[in-house]
Amino acid sequence: MYIIVGLGNPTDKYQATRHNVGWDAITRISDDYRIPLNIKSHKALCGKGYIEGEKVLLAQPLTYMNLSGESVREMMDFYKVTPEDVIVIYDDISLEVGQLRLRTKGSAGGHNGVKSIIQHLGTQDFPRIKVGVGGKPEDFDLADYVLSRFKKEEQEMIRTALKDTSDACRTIITSGMEAAMNFFNKKK
DSSP states (O other), X not given: OEEEEEOOOOSGGGTTBGGGHHHHHHHHHHHHTTOOOOEEETTEEEEEEEETTEEEEEEEESSOGGGHHHHHHHHHHHHTOOGGGEEEEEEETTSXXXXXXXXXXXXXXXXXXXXXXXXXXXXXOSOXXXXXXXXXXXXXXXXXXXXXXXXXXXXXXXHHHHHHHHHHHHHHHHHOHHHHHHHHTTOO
C-alpha cells in the first residue's frame, strides 16, 4: 500500500496558489484514477482506491502546511506503512514553473510542510515529488509569493506538471522510484 500526500493549506483562500500545488496534484490523481476524496480521517481529506492494482490512500492534510507531519504520522501508524511507502508532493521555488524533481530522500530545503513531516517521522528518507512553482521575484515577500496564484501564461505549464505528477506516481508504484526519477527528472 502507498500513501500519496499532497501538501497544501485548507480553505478556499489558499486554493490554486503556488503553495497548494501538492493538493492540486492529489485532485488530479483522484480524477485520473477515479478515487473520490470523500473521507475525513487522520487530519486529512482522503480517498481510498487503486492505481495499477496497488492499493493507495490519497491525502490532502487539513492541518495547515506547517503541521503536515501530524497527519502523515497518523496515517502511517494506522496503515502500518514505512516512510518508503509514503509519496509526498509539494511546491518548490528553486525549480522552474512546471518542472518536476523526484527524490528518495533529502532535507526540507526550507519547506515548512516537509520540515514537519521529517520531524514527525524522524527521518528524511521518504519519496517526494517536488513541483516547480518558479523563483520568487526580488521585490516579493516569500510568503506573499507562494500564496499567490499562477499567472495566466504559467497555468498550462502547471496543468502539464500535474498530469506528469500523476504519471510519476503511477511509475513509482509500477516500476519503482529509480525508474520514475530516470524518466521524470530528465523531462522538461
